[in-house]
Amino acid sequence: MNADYGVPTELAGPLQQRRALYQPRLPPCLQGATVRVEYDDATTTIDPTGAHAVAQAFPRTYGQRLVTFLSPDDTAGAVKAVNERQPIRVGVVFSGRQSPGGHNVVWGLHDALKVYNPQSILYGFIGGTEGLFANKTLEITNDVLASYKNQGGFDLLGRSIDQIRSSKQVSAAMTTCQDLNLDGLVIVGGVTSNSDAAQLAETLVQKNCKTKVVGVPVSLNGDLKNQFVETTVGFDTVCKVNSQLISNVCLDAISAGKYYYFVRLMGRKASHVALECALQSHPNMLIMGEEVALSKLTLMEVINKICDGVQARAELGKHHGVLLIPEGLIESIPEMYALIQEISILHNNNVPVTEIPTQLSPWAAALFQFLPPFIRRELLLHQESDNSAQLSQIDTEQLLAHLVEAEMIKRTKEGRYKGKKFSSVCHFFGYQARGSLPSNFDCDYAYVLGHISLHMIAAGLTGYMATVANLKDPVHKWRCAAAPLTAMMSVRRHLRGPGAIPIGKPAIHPSPIDLKGKAYELLREKASSFLLDDFYRTPGGIQFEGPGSDAKPITLTIEDQDYMGDIEMLKLYLDKVMSNR
Amino acid sequence: MNADYGVPTELAGPLQQRRALYQPRLPPCLQGATVRVEYDDATTTIDPTGAHAVAQAFPRTYGQRLVTFLSPDDTAGAVKAVNERQPIRVGVVFSGRQSPGGHNVVWGLHDALKVYNPQSILYGFIGGTEGLFANKTLEITNDVLASYKNQGGFDLLGRSIDQIRSSKQVSAAMTTCQDLNLDGLVIVGGVTSNSDAAQLAETLVQKNCKTKVVGVPVSLNGDLKNQFVETTVGFDTVCKVNSQLISNVCLDAISAGKYYYFVRLMGRKASHVALECALQSHPNMLIMGEEVALSKLTLMEVINKICDGVQARAELGKHHGVLLIPEGLIESIPEMYALIQEISILHNNNVPVTEIPTQLSPWAAALFQFLPPFIRRELLLHQESDNSAQLSQIDTEQLLAHLVEAEMIKRTKEGRYKGKKFSSVCHFFGYQARGSLPSNFDCDYAYVLGHISLHMIAAGLTGYMATVANLKDPVHKWRCAAAPLTAMMSVRRHLRGPGAIPIGKPAIHPSPIDLKGKAYELLREKASSFLLDDFYRTPGGIQFEGPGSDAKPITLTIEDQDYMGDIEMLKLYLDKVMSNR
Incomplete structure (x- = not known):
């Protein structure tokens, strides 16, 4: 642990210090300097009767293909690819209720970004979505991360109003992305934050803003769960x-x-x-x-x-x-x-x-x-x-x-x-x-999702969520992927008043048991x-x-x-x- | 774990099962079949101005000597001593609020008692002090203990009204001791229960009942703390x-x-x-x-x-x-x-x-x-x-x-x-x-106190508390002892009404910070x-x-x-x- 940021080492508990030394595991495809991106089928949405509404609400980001990240076939090509890479600029924001493992998403993202190109920069928004709107940033470095690795809370960056929804909020977020010249924005949160992420992604595409928006499923509720997402971090x-x-x-x-x-x-x-x-x-x-x-x-x-x-x-x-x-x-x-x-x-x-x-x-x-x-x-x-x-x-x-x-x-x-x-x-x-201190499983899962987020941005994906399949297997069998946020959406039917069933706004809804x-x-x-x-x-x-x-x-x-x-x-x-x- | 009593093995969690296999450590003096009992100075009480009142209230058990348990000097003599031993009959009761480690007191007592003489019998009173008054017992055996070793709660025996105080209660307790022909009664609890234990010990001596009464400091509050007791189990x-x-x-x-x-x-x-x-x-x-x-x-x-x-x-x-x-x-x-x-x-x-x-x-x-x-x-x-x-x-x-x-x-x-x-x-x-599952420290401490309790009864001590000194050192340096309960007493001064300072009843009071x-x-x-x-x-x-x-x-x-x-x-x-x- 580092004394410059967070809790000074001498004040940390022995287990706290020991946890900071835990190295989360990565599946083979994320262990190298590059990944192979495979495009699968185009998606619709999990709610067939709502698909039309989703398509209408997200004309630019609906129907995108599923993406899987694999180990490169061709090592020589991979090394060449690394040398041709430009530095990448990414921002990350905590949205929604704090959940154990959030810090490891940032850490994983940071590590993948530095491997991608050491000149790359990662900004964390201070104070959650409020920090995003006001462009209040902290540059994430290894020193900054030192006392937050495998630790609980969202205190590295904090959280605030947990919304990117009103046109004022969306517009403030876009301005920040432009001012920082971001290639990607990673939004860490649950169903609500990821619905907002989808909306922001759509808007940025429509307004020709280059920033790719990526969601990461972090929520203690476990209710962001569907055919693409097996469970949430925390x-x-x-x-x-x-x-x-x-x-x-x-x-x-x-x-x-x-x-x-x-x-x-x-x-x-x-x-x-x-x-x-x-x-x-x-x-x-x-x-x-x-x-x-x-x-x-x-x-x-x-x-x-x-x-x-x-x-x-x-x-x-x-x-x-x-x-x-x-x-x-x-x-x-x-x-x-x-x-x-x-x-x-x-x-x-x-x-x-x-x-x-x-x-x-x-x-x-x-x-x-x-x-x-x-x-x-x-x-x-x-x-x-x-x-x-x-x-x-x-x-x-x-x-x-x-x-x-x-x-x-x-x-x-x-x-x-x-x-x-x-x-x-x-x-x-x-x-x-x-x-709480996150479990080994949450530490690993979050760290892996952080890596995947970087590869999504590098691949130019926007309006996607980082996902891992086969989570019940050991880490080396985990399948790293990205799924369009719109594919997880459904449409609420408003039943107010006799017979009235207007179509509501598509969103990612909490999945029941x-x-x-x-x-x-x-x-x-x-x-x-x-x-x-x-x-x-x-x-x-x-x-x-x-x-x-x-x-x-x-x-x-x-x-x-x-x-x-x-x-x-x-x-x-x-x-x-x-x-x- | 055993399926006959408590949670069946197949329903226990993996950590729960693993904890049941933890073997608490014993200091050297308790590792053999016998101990050497050393009598130190006679005691007064920690409250000098209250000493007279304590002596008056406990005429038969006040001023007893401190006792230390050591490894025997003479192994041959020790073996001879073992062969001459009669089986011993002991009862144990949970009094006061449940506290992690209580089960290990019973386990330690059981193990020491069976080493003392395998024909010895240990009764647990079912339902706490109510079970003591009503003579409701469970014979404690290795099978009964199996699923309670190193486990939390007081559920092996339960607890109830947590008092042995009124003359009716004291008399019911004595009747049970006589009916079961007990050599010893072990009372597991905090300040209140140990004050009651002192009173019961005094009464039994006065009434020529042979049952020795021993207190064990088990309390989550940590307020039973004095020059003899460094901390409580739990x-x-x-x-x-x-x-x-x-x-x-x-x-x-x-x-x-x-x-x-x-x-x-x-x-x-x-x-x-x-x-x-x-x-x-x-x-x-x-x-x-x-x-x-x-x-x-x-x-x-x-x-x-x-x-x-x-x-x-x-x-x-x-x-x-x-x-x-x-x-x-x-x-x-x-x-x-x-x-x-x-x-x-x-x-x-x-x-x-x-x-x-x-x-x-x-x-x-x-x-x-x-x-x-x-x-x-x-x-x-x-x-x-x-x-x-x-x-x-x-x-x-x-x-x-x-x-x-x-x-x-x-x-x-x-x-x-x-x-x-x-x-x-x-x-x-x-x-x-x-x-909660008790920590290793509480598991060890409680198990050791259980052993000491048996040696106290075997030595004929009554109105004493089992104690361990040097707890901050490793277990092999722990000092096993017994201290008279009266030595821990003080007297409350009643200040009701102007100038009125009658002397109250002596008791073991919670120690402040x-x-x-x-x-x-x-x-x-x-x-x-x-x-x-x-x-x-x-x-x-x-x-x-x-x-x-x-x-x-x-x-x-x-x-x-x-x-x-x-x-x-x-x-x-x-x-x-x-x-x-």
């Missing part, structure tokens, strides 16, 4: 840290034998983090948003389902338990979703917060008044960059615990429940995981044992050396790699749940 | 897990640059966990109860101190930060303490909760009304086994965040603060750490850098193999081993803060 680490904590809580629960722990997990709309954590730690219940949405369970049906579980456990003499609640669950409960939608529309119409409750429809107003005051307040909070409610600010776990307690008291009074008094402890796990997939199938098989047996699994914390240090997400290793090819599930979910605005 | 693990999470939160804070994290930590009255975590992770501020109490800072002075820090950081352009709040802080703020005391007295007088607010003194009532409703509700909650308020139920971090925000708004209006809007995120770290000690000195030296520089330290998660897997608490390694010989600090603190009831 998902593995965040699931491991959360699973460690959930397992600790399970042992805590069974030791004291008197509390139910309601644990809400970060992960936005989809339940990928919760599913992975459940498979790693075997808690008693997981209330998955996707299941609730598809079955159209009402809030009280969800509560009754939990209470039935509590009651079944009490009959075995068990008065403790652990429930996982994905933060997106709240939006998957139909009447809560409808309420959030109404509030969202009023927000967008600039209705002052204090007046929103009075302008709700009678039905929504009645539900609003039924909810405990702390939930009412949270529902009125301002919204995130993608216009959804601030999911992380809604204490769904407290809402459920509150309502389950009321229902258990009711059942006790009616003589239907004869167990001990129900008591709960609530937790929200998220912030305490996303700053595949309810036909193997990971979900495994969970369902185990659900009854999870509920009743208390065979809690202890994954332990992330190990960086020795056995287990190369462990990958369970969901990644058991899913078929092409499972997301099944668009039906995605569409069903989009139609029922997520396109409803 | 403290190392809990601090490592919490430090990992705090460090994650620090990186999260600096990445986004817009939130202050208020992190409350478990640890009861004293701030040992918070101090250790601060030295491991370097957050911006630690509001230590001991400092606040000694300086007699009021609630608003604490708030102003935090606001001054926020303001100093804003002047450097920093609008994020991380603050550690020990859960005991709330009781260290004089007016809050007085309020909690009044509520506690009303509780003890069986005043119904709803009427307590109306029966407070005018001054306390005014403070009560000033507090936000969520804090008022929490202050009225029922109390813990040691009659203190339920510290873990009071959201001190939310109270402080709430008041700091109000003060920053005020300063902004008055033009004294010109930085960005203050925003906070609150966390309580505790439950998610105490079920030594404000003259080296650990605190280090923190003070670094305080200004911590506040302003953001050189956050990343300790990472617990590593079980390779470099760093033998790391010990920083506070343990830098303190002088005899620092707690300075009773003045303890007395000062007891007088000012903790004896006030």
